[in-house]
Amino acid sequence: xxxxxxxxxxxxxxxxxSVLNAIGQVLPSDKVLPLHQPVFVGNExxxxxxxxxxxxxxxxxPFVERFENMxxxxxxxxxxxxVVNGTAALHIALQxxxxxxxxxxxxxxxxxxxxxxxxxxxxxxPHLTDIxxxxxxxxxxxxxxxxxxxxxxxxxxxxxxxxxxxxxxIIAMHTFGHPLEIEELAAVASEYGLTLIEDxxxxxxxxxxxxxxxxxxxxxxxxxxxxxxxxxxxGGAILTQDESLARxxxxxxxxxxxxxxxxxxxxxxxxxxxLPNLNAALGLAQLEKLEYFVEQKRILAKRxxxxxxxxxxxxxxxxxPHARSNYWLNALILDSTHSQxxxxxLQATNDKGIQTRPAWNLMHTLPMFTSSPKMPTPVAEQMxxxxxxxxxxxxx
Ligand SMILES: *Cc1c(COP(=O)(O)O)cnc(C)c1O
Numbered sequence: 001x002x003x004x005x006x007x008x009x010x011x012x013x014x015x016x017x018s019v020l021n022a023i024g025q026v027l028p029s030d031k032v033l034p035l036h037q038p039v040f041v042g043n044e045x046x047x048x049x050x051x052x053x054x055x056x057x058x059x060x061x062p063f064v065e066r067f068e069n070m071x072x073x074x075x076x077x078x079x080x081x082x083v084v085n086g087t088a089a090l091h092i093a094l095q096x097x098x099x100x101x102x103x104x105x106x107x108x109x110x111x112x113x114x115x116x117x118x119x120x121x122x123x124x125x126p127h128l129t130d131i132x133x134x135x136x137x138x139x140x141x142x143x144x145x146x147x148x149x150x151x152x153x154x155x156x157x158x159x160x161x162x163x164x165x166x167x168x169x170i171i172a173m174h175t176f177g178h179p180l181e182i183e184e185l186a187a188v189a190s191e192y193g194l195t196l197i198e199d200x201x202x203x204x205x206x207x208x209x210x211x212x213x214x215x216x217x218x219x220x221x222x223x224x225x226x227x228x229x230x231x232x233x234x235g236g237a238i239l240t241q242d243e244s245l246a247r248x249x250x251x252x253x254x255x256x257x258x259x260x261x262x263x264x265x266x267x268x269x270x271x272x273x274x275l276p277n278l279n280a281a282l283g284l285a286q287l288e289k290l291e292y293f294v295e296q297k298r299i300l301a302k303r304x305x306x307x308x309x310x311x312x313x314x315x316x317x318x319x320x321p322h323a324r325s326n327y328w329l330n331a332l333i334l335d336s337t338h339s340q341x342x343x344x345x346l347q348a349t350n351d352k353g354i355q356t357r358p359a360w361n362l363m364h365t366l367p368m369f370t371s372s373p374k375m376p377t378p379v380a381e382q383m384x385x386x387x388x389x390x391x392x393x394x395x396x
Contacts, residue, residue: 137180
């Protein structure tokens with residue numbers, strides 16, 4: 001039977017088999033397929049062995065600096081500070097932007113929980129925003145309309161007229177690696193006096209208007225968790241273009257210890273957030289292969305896009321205009337007329353060993369954030385009931 005026949009559902013009852021068939025055209029059928037798997041095809045063994053042979057495995061050693069330098073080289077960032085994970089990077093970024101307890105920080109309702117958690121660590125309050133259907137990240141235009149509606153600019157900053165609290169900052173998150181309209185958002189943030197932080201945990205290798213994501217934020221963060229595009233086992237980084245912020249980030253993440261040959265003098269409450277040399281060694285080897293991974297992932301995305309093209313009831317998520325996406329996670333969106341198929345599709349694929357996942361639960365539905373201020377989030381709600389992530393490893 002030709003593929004075309006499968007691609008034209010005669011009725012709604014043919015929908016599920018058609019989608020499964022399209023997925024089957026892209027993925028190998030003989031094994032369990034994780035959502036995202038790390039790939040080690042470079043210098044990983046060599047660099048890790050070098051750590052063991054030299055004894056430099058922990059919080060000092062040459063790979064941390066080499067990893068940081070290569071992050072700068074690849075992204076075009078002036079500074080990069082490697083840390084233990086992406087969540088810690090967000091925590092420090094928020095602290096360094098001067099976010100204080102009882103401030104509000106704008107953050108998408110649709111994100112991984114770490115983004116909102118980091119705001120809570122600082123004592124500030126997540127203020128939840130909707131996303132754009134086009135980019136799956138915050139929409140600068142609707143955000144601006146909303147800010148005009150609820151806020152006012154004062155000598156103390158931009159104040160939420162409903163809660164009376166200062167809205168200090170905004171965290172923009174590039175969902176599944178797709179760059180949001182970050183240049184336009186940066187303009188809105190600056191107009192309202194909000195500090196911009198980019199959570200680029202998912203978007204290493206993704207560019208907007210030719211510039212790497214994470215370069216618009218005053219501070220931005222990356223994650224190198226095992227499921228991300230490149231991994232250090234666990235790890236993250238802070239990017240900034242400001243030398244004193246970079247120095248401060250390094251200081252805060254290394255227990256705020258002043259350099260001295262023997263004295264333990266710490267000049268503030270610091271954190272033990274620095275990335276061990278072992279993890280940085282793994283990260284350097286991974287970073288050397290990043291362009292190869294992104295190329296592979298873009299080929300996979302193209303194959304998914306072709307397989308789903310012409311299939312009624314679903315849209316494959318493609319990179320937005322002006323963006324070059326790393327396609328960290330491939331996703332399908334069911335039309336609102338087909339959202340009843342979300343559960344059956346998740347069930348059928350997972351039963352076959354194809355690890356698919358729905359979107360995250362929205363932040364405002366989690367017990368610790370139910371009373372957070374929020375704008376209406378219809379697009380985010382719609383994604384929860386219609387979006388499904390597909391296996392996306394670079395080796396597929
Ligand atoms: C992975 C991720 C993080 C956190 O990264 P960790 O390294 O796991 O702490 C933060 N935000 C988003 C959007 C992520 O996907």
